[in-house]
Amino acid sequence: MKKKKLRLRLWVILLFLFVFLSAMVYGGYRILLWNKEGAQLEDLETQISSLTDIIEKKVLEEDIETLEQKDIAQGIVRESDYYYYMKVPFIEVDFSKLKKKNPDTVGYIKINNTKINYPVVYSGDNTYYLTHAFDKSKNSAGWVFLDQDNNLENLSDNTVIYGHGRVDSTVFGSLKNTLSSSWQENKDNYIIRISTPNKNYVFQIFSIYTIEAESYYIETNFKTQEEKQTWLNTMKERNQAKRTTEVEQDDKILTLSTCKNNYGERIVVQAKLIKQEKR
Secondary structure, three states: OHHHHHHHHHHHHHHHHHHHHHHHHHHHHHHHHHHHHHHHHHHHHHHHHHHOEEEEEOOOHHHHHHHHHHHHHOOOOOOOOHHHHHOOOEEEEEOHHHHHHOOOEEEEEEEOOOOOEEEEEOOOOOOHHHOEOOOOOEOOOOOOEEOOOOOOOOOOOEEEEEOOEOOOOOEOHHHHHHHOHHHHOOHHHOEEEEEOOOEEEEEEEEEEEEEEOOOHHHOOOOOOHHHHHHHHHHHHHOOOOOOOOOOOOOOOEEEEEEEOOOOOEEEEEEEEEEEEEEO
C-alpha cells in the first residue's frame, strides 16, 4: 500500500513538473514570437515612413473669417470651437508608393499625440488583417483596417476602423492615450484626419469610452433616422471624455475600435465629420 502511494505521489509530481515546464516553454516561445513580430512591425513602420509623403494643407484665416461672417448674416449659431476646428489643416497623402507596397491601401489616418500615423487597408473581410501586417506577412499584431461593410470614398452612417491594442503602442495600442486626463484636456487632440486617394477628411471626436465587446457600436448603417438617432444618443451617453460636442442625425460618424485587455474590453473613439474636400 505504501509503495502504491509513493508511486502515485511520484506520478503526480512528474505530471506537475511536465505541466510546469510545458507552460514555461510555451510562455517563452510566445515572448520570443511577440518580440520578433514587434521588431518586424517596427521595421515595417520605418519602411512606410520612407514611402509616405504627407502634405499639411494650411487653411487661410480669411476663409474662416468669411465663413463666420456668412453664418452671422444667416443667423447661424455654431458651437464655441467650431471655427477653431475648421482651421485644422487637411492632410494629403501620396498613395502611389504605398499602393505598390500593398494594393489594399485605401486611406491614411493620423491622430495627435498618439502613434497612430498609418495607412489603412481593406481586404473585404474583418479577419485577414487581424493576423497580417501591412506587407501581408503573417503577424499577430495585424494592421489598421477598414470594416468590410465600409468604403472610405463613400462614407456610411458609421465608418469603422479596427486595430489591435498592442502594449508597445504600435497599431492602435496608443489609442489608450485618449483615456488619460492630460490627453483629454488638450482640445487639439480631438481631431482625426484621414486622407484617401480621392478625398481628405477632418473628424471631431465626440465620444471616448471603454466597453465590453459588442456589435452595437460598430453598426455601419441604419434603416431609419430614428434608429440612427437612438444609436447616436447611446454613443453620446457613453462618453467619458472631458470635452463634448453636439452630434446631429445627418452627421457621418467615424468609429475607431481596439482591445483594451485580454478580457474582452474595448477602447472606442468616435468622431463626426466636420469638413471634407475632393482631391
